[in-house]
Amino acid sequence: MPVIVLEASDFTSPLFLVRTLEILSSCITFSLVASLEDSELNNNPSNLHFDTFRIFCMFTWCFFFTLSLLMHILSVIQFHSLIPISWKNLTMTVAVLGALMCCAASVLFPWLIMDKTVSPRPVVAAVASCLTFLAYASESFVLCTQTHEQRGYMGSMPGLLKMFQMSGGCQMIPLVVEVIRELPSGVYMWQMWVTSVSYSVCVLMSLVTLVVIICDFAGRCLLPFDRFLAGFSLMGVLLYMVATVICFTKILQLRELGQQISHESTGLVIMETVVASITLLAYTVDLAFSIKLLCDRGHA
Known part of the structure; x- marks a missing residue:
């Protein structure tokens, strides 16, 4: 050839x-x-x-x-x-x-x-x-x-939102690693485990979604692809909502500890909170698009 x-x-x-x-x-x-x-x-x-x-x-x-x-x-x-x-x-x-x-x-x-x-x-x-x-x-x-x-599809608004979700999850990886390293041993460990699991699950869901779309596997899904995406979006909203609440809680608790916590630790937690909030917004808007698509197809 x-x-x-x-x-x-x-x-x-x-x-x-x-x-x-x-x-x-x-x-x-x-x-x-x-x-x-x-x-x-x-x-x-x-x-x-x-x-x-x-x-x-x-x-x-x-x-x-x-x-x-x-x-x-x-x-x-x-x-x-x-x-x-x-x-x-x-x-x-x-x-x-x-x-x-x-x-x-x-x-x-x-x-x-x-x-x-x-x-x-x-x-x-x-x-x-x-x-x-x-x-x-x-x-x-x-x-x-x-x-x-x-x-x-990735050039549409839902596709762009999914890439935004993926990038937000990837940015969380070094932030969580450094927050765990900076905080004193045993402080807020259960909160760190909850947020880490939430971010990991969301990154995995985003990765699966991208692979399905890029490899044209949408027609082979057991569920209709639009319901598949809506379920992932709903789960992402719930998990990031929990993670964002925990991040705001940690900021308040760090303020109470005062001199016991370094400025670097507080700054890293604030960065994590900002990224989590923006990613939560992306998941929320994406869920709204998914629900609208399901409603439009239901009326068709």
Whole structure:
């Protein structure tokens, strides 16, 4: 079978250019961060959460660099039609998730190096990370301007909300790890277990949903796919509601402890509360869309 590549005009298309920028900027970012040494960041033992968030940022940049590079190659040689997946849903998922996750990394990494760096390389890495976010956001915008048939289910509002839920759950992983590490041993452990299980179940549900949609397994589900999604949305609302209430409770309890708890612990719990609240809002809106869809089909 001969290899078919894009036409010359396709190499100057907005989609090709932004994907090339994604690959270049993410490669520059994780290469610079991987080459950093503790002396360049003026690292010290009080900055305990640096390693966890640095791993999260490195995973984000490397993961989406790998996905974007593979997709770019498949798109250029026109082999994507041979893969038994929904290409339009895959490209939209990678673009939007890449924008959301790189946005989180672009906020976390500058916060980590703020007032700690003695080298220009961390600053350049932070700027490159912001460029990576802008590139993924640009690709998301380009894909969203296409027709509904071209962008697939993941380009619709319910699909975008599901990717927002997925990114929120992924951001919870390093936050929960650091909250557990920062809090004194035995303090609020039952609350941490409840919230950790809630976040884990929601991430698993989001992952299953994305796999079903991207691999076109919707027709093979035992239940109708719209009811399947509505059930996941309802469970996500309930679990995040419990987690958000626990987060607000922890903030009040930390204020009562006062000097016994460090400012870092309070800041991490506040960050967890903000992310949980925003993700809960995404699940709530998604549930409203799912209920509306079920009602419309019931009247049809």
